[in-house]
Amino acid sequence: MTTIFKDGAFVEEDWVRADPETGAALDGDALVPLSMFLVEPETYLARGGRTAVLIEAGDDSADVLPFLDRLALVAVDFPSFADGRGFSAARILREQAGYKGDIRATGKYILDQVPLAMRCGVSSFEISKPEVLKALKAGEWPEVTKYLQPVGTVEEIPEGTRPWARRSLRDIPVAAE
Known part of the structure; x- marks a missing residue:
């Protein structure tokens, strides 16, 4: 097993x-x-x-x-x-x-x-x-929230002015309504 x-x-x-x-x-x-x-x-x-x-x-x-x-x-x-x-x-x-x-x-x-x-x-x-x-x-769980390479399986956005730097959408604070 x-x-x-x-x-x-x-x-x-x-x-x-x-x-x-x-x-x-x-x-x-x-x-x-x-x-x-x-x-x-x-x-x-x-x-x-x-x-x-x-x-x-x-x-x-x-x-x-x-x-x-x-x-x-x-x-x-x-x-x-x-x-x-x-x-x-x-x-x-x-x-x-x-x-x-x-x-x-x-x-x-x-x-x-x-x-x-x-x-x-x-x-x-x-x-x-x-x-x-x-x-x-x-x-x-060693969660990583900032990446240097985009992938097509995860929702993410650019980080700063460098197009290759990415961050997870989970890393973005949500405003209270």
Whole structure:
């Protein structure tokens, strides 16, 4: 079982990760690396259980676009907290492809990256780091209200005279009526 953080709550899920040895011969819900999935996509999609694809660093997220409506979710790997390719993959899926399903972050992200990943379209998190799990269970939330890069998934306005500086609409005080 794996702990998943979604919509402010924790759930346990049991996805089996496909590897070259198991191939498509998996029972239950399977998380398949994109490189394996693309070799025989119909075989993975036709088996019993739900199928999800894992986009790893270096994969072209556009390769999964023809199959999005048939996948249970798309997982995006963060191989290290210093590797930002997971943010880009999530933005491509959410903003350019218009994917409405679950985009799940996996890997070695840190707590500070959770709200930023959500800004890029990530909707759930597979938690592998105990410190991230502990902080989220304690209610810690490193909210960021000023940004240096606009995204299409969050309502925001320019900050000051620099067009690239943004701030969240939640950061604006509302006048009393």
